[in-house]
Amino acid sequence: MQDVQTDIRADIRNDIRNVAIIAHVDHGKTTLVDGMLRQTNVFRANQQVAERVLDSNDLERERGITILAKNTGIVYNGVTINIVDTPGHADFGGEVERVMNMVDGVLLLVDAVEGPMPQTRFVLRQALAKGHKAIVVVNKVDRPAARPDEVVNATFDLFIDLGATEEQADFPVIYTRALEGRAGHAPDQLAEDLRPLFDAILQHLPPPRVDRTGPTQMLVTTLEYSNYVGKIAVGRLSSGTLRTGQAIARITPDGEVVSGRVSQVYIFRDLKRLEVEEVEAGNIVAVAGLPDVGIGDTLADPADPRPLPPISVEEPTVRMTFSVNDSPFAGQEGQYLTSRHLRARLHQEMERNVALRVTEVDGAEVQGGTFLVAGRGELHLAVLIETMRREGYEFAVSRPEVIFREGEGGLLEPVEELYVEVLADYLGAVSEMLGRRRGQLQNIRYGDDGTVYCEYLVPTRGMLGFRQPFLTATRGTGIFHTLFHGYVPYMGDIETREHGSLVALETGTVTSYALEQLQQRGTFFVRPGDQVYAGQVVGQHIRDEDLVLNVCRTKALTNFREKPKQDSEGLMATRTLSLDDAIEYLGDDELLEVTPQSLRIRKKELRHEVRQRAAKRARQGGSGVESRTPFPSLTRRHSLC
Template sequence: MLNIGIVAHVDAGKTSLTERILFHSGVIGRIGSVDDGDTQTDSMDLERRRGITIRSAVVAFTVGDLRVNLIDTPGHPDFIAEVERVLRVLDGAVLVLSAVEGVQAQTRVLMRALTRLRIPVLLFVNKIDRRGARHDELLHDIRRLLTPAAAPVTTVEDIGTPHARAVPAPLRGTAVGELLADRSDAFLRAYLDDDPGLTEDAHLAELARQSRRGLVHPVFFGSAVTGEGVADLVGGLGRFLPVAAPAGPLRATVFKIEHGRAREKIAYARVHTGTLTARERVAYFRREHGAVVERAAKLTAVRTFERGTDTADAPATAGAIARVWGLTDVRIGDQLGTADGLPETGIFLPPSLETIVRPGRPGDGPALHAALQRLAEQDPLISLRQDELGRELSVRLYGEVQKEILAATLAETYGVDVEFTETRPVCVETVTGHGEAVEEIGAGGSPFWATVGLRVGPAEPGTGVRFDLAVELGALPAAYHKAIEEAVRGTLTQGLHGWEVPDCVVTLTRTGYFSPISAAGDFRKLTPLVLMDALRRAGTRVHEPVNRFELEIPADCLSAVLARLARARAVTTVDGGAGGGSGGGSSSGSAGDGACHLRGTLPASAVHDVEQDLPGLSHGAAVFHSELSGYQPVTGEVPTRARTDHNPVHREEYLLRMSHRA
């Protein structure tokens, strides 16, 4: 078995390529069209109408005795979370480029992620029959911008015409030979000795060996529309990508969730090792607030992909992708069978924007909440957030297109019309010093039968929340320790200003209880009050999200665009000394051949407005892409976020609310 993903910048032709592969392998008898909305993998009505992929889709086909599961993924950057979930279950990937548009910003983002995960990649250069298609220049760009280890397997005759043909590229040449020799000592010795055994077939075998290890990346040219070059690509899947069926206990990753006709939850799982069988009880694991949590359930049905989108009741063995029923509490990212190998962090940074969602009709609040909960199961990174008094619902987003899709989905699938507030960036708080606080049983009017002391200090970015003990573990019942730690991690989702505190060290310095009156709930309720007191003494600073951007504009628009970027707090420089701006980041660019290429950073809060202004500033010729790259301290007025907890920052208010809860 082989699991591959097709990934690309939007409009590079990956869904059309998927259709052509299914046609070539005999799965379908007619090729669907993205424009006509009748492709196999874009099954949602929204996808068909808008001509874009929103949710990943699985289809199966065979090449000889090799069974291939192919996952089509979204190309628009607003749906990068869907791509992330797929990347974790792949044996290899096909990265699609347009021979006309070439290496685009999202292409580079995807290649960086694939390289970081060490996923073997084949490159397919699509649209060779289109006017303006390039070969030599594009190969140069691929090696310069994507990977220096690109090795053409096919080349093109009559490129840029309707008669364009993909033909085998010579492998026994200086360029390919040196590329392979750089990555193999044995091949290097034979190459330097001009060994007569290094035939074309020997070069091909070494290329395949290195490709399966992700050391080099074969490049195929073709056209999804005409089918030219697709047979070469399909034939190369089993040759250039790793096929394995490793043994071992059950380990499977859930990468997609959907709901059936009876509203039942269906999980898509890639089996890495072991076997998933219906009517067996399975443990599954996830990370919550930095800790590993275990659940268990009995599988009621397991269906594996057989042909196209068809599935059949069968145990899912290593390498298979299965649709699984019975995991009622499962979430995307959960791992079945074992916690070993459970990812610590995401591949891409989480969404940096947030919006409040309100029902368009009075009385639709409960229906809206239920619909958003279901959508959050399918896309957990939207992070549905509701205050404990039930007044506001908010979700996190990557961009405005995702907001439009969310509104359309709520209206068409769930019958709920919604209104959004203006999108705002999601900030974080960092701990700036050290602070300590303690609450004793019966002291200061505390109604809780618990003593808790906590010390808070800063931590390196990206290290998460670390919970340490400066007390003897046996001095407190284990359930009370667990209650304190869970409360610490939950409380830090909202710091002094309402933003998450993602990185810090919290140390438990004091404990006490009164048997038999004390209960875990006393520690769970008291901990937020103590933690916020310690956090206030330590101090926090709010940081805003910053996006990395790439921008191509006509050279004669440079001055106007630089001025707009400066107003957005991006510092911009261009070869030759032009530049300007101040504040939120740095940027560089180059001008030449009638175009300017700019790169840099700017606050996420400014991205949408800049993107909206660029067409008017560039005669409609701007090509812009951005992605979240990190955070920087907020200057000026500190933004705050409405709290959704019982407000432990204010002692009297918190105690009053806790007394009402009791």
């Protein structure tokens, strides 16, 4: 019996902790990591460091959210703590599901006022399903409305709801002020640093159990790229060792075994990849020298190749078409324009974004270079679009649409759990909106401050384009969050578009004279001096039908003299659409032209007479039933996977 105990101890790496930090959006997760890095002497005393240092992506800093999971490593009391900062938004759940394969425990961060939020539930569910133990960190305990005791009770209820074991539900609690870098065991007794948090990690989160003498096994969880060494595979080494120059067998999820050789081995230390000669099992490592490696591959010993279970993620629920830009202004602003460029970029994205699906579309009525891109939500796809735009790509995208399934009882559609916080004055307007979108009220709770908390089940179709009308109805005071619930039988037709578009009649320069005469028709997206083309959407109509008008009209020259005035004196303010706003605005017959400098909404068919004939035929023979098949004329699809 003594020998068995000795062997078990030999398989435990007490000098390592692999930890993921999970939380809802804006609960202070990345700020807490900043404090942990500072207090372990990662930075020089006089070094200027940006806030949210792990949010290195420009989009992450602009949106204030974590999009990509990132690794760093610190040393505390001789123990290496590998920290993984994970996204808090459910649309990037693919990142979270992968990261849980690398760690042995989690820090669950919750706000001392808001408590556990809907997307906290999503991330925590992934951790508990892997059997990980958690430390609950109650952050922002210095806020005036902080209620730490109620938040801890609500978090315990959440653990029970998600089916946590007794050991998982018996979690330690640490209270913090992440901005000040302070932590403690009671909200009113915080130490001057984060030592209580570090001590709790070493005491309560388990060290990795490994087989140091076994054959090499490492599951590739993340991919990085270096201009010097190419593709870098990141994952946790489960058994054996990895060293520079070692022969390796790469096992794909399909079971194919490919030989290769490791050129460099890295560990994560502070904010850098540190090159080392050899790494033992239990550590999170990065490996270079395998150009064709992919997420889900197993790196194994060629003499004894044993695959690890591949990574599985939830299927996407929303898709859009990406196509070559064929507008009259095509090629004026972008660097990468062709279907070849678009195909290569989407294929590259699929290699590191496992929640994305890309399918090439062919058909008699579909232009060449059209791709069906499916993701976890509007935000997931919007971030991809913005990233490609900043890289110099020019393309067109369609309105988002949900992905239906065929079940035993017929057509199935995805449904979201919607959590809404609104003032009581706006509850009626919000309830009416959700009723039109087939929302079903599940729970309602009234707060002491006049805020109403509602839970709905809403078809994903009903949530497309919901944000802007919701903010308008609540005067910008409402908050909502969504979480994927599952597939249910088709819930009926939904008509969410309550407006028409103002469409340019001809190509030319927008004039203030024309806008002044037409401004009572609706809200314009263009300003005097902008270039437009025939078929471009230049504004939102006040009615639910499209209107073609001439925004390039100029004033006739006469001998009449009038008092001079500013050209734009009588013009109302135009509306500037962000990428998210433009995607929400799109109709079924419209496309969004995306270039590095511009966002233009246009009709799929630019010729007015063709659109008129199609509309006339639809009125004569249309049934008014919502189309469930987005591309009825497609003949075949070529998968890029």
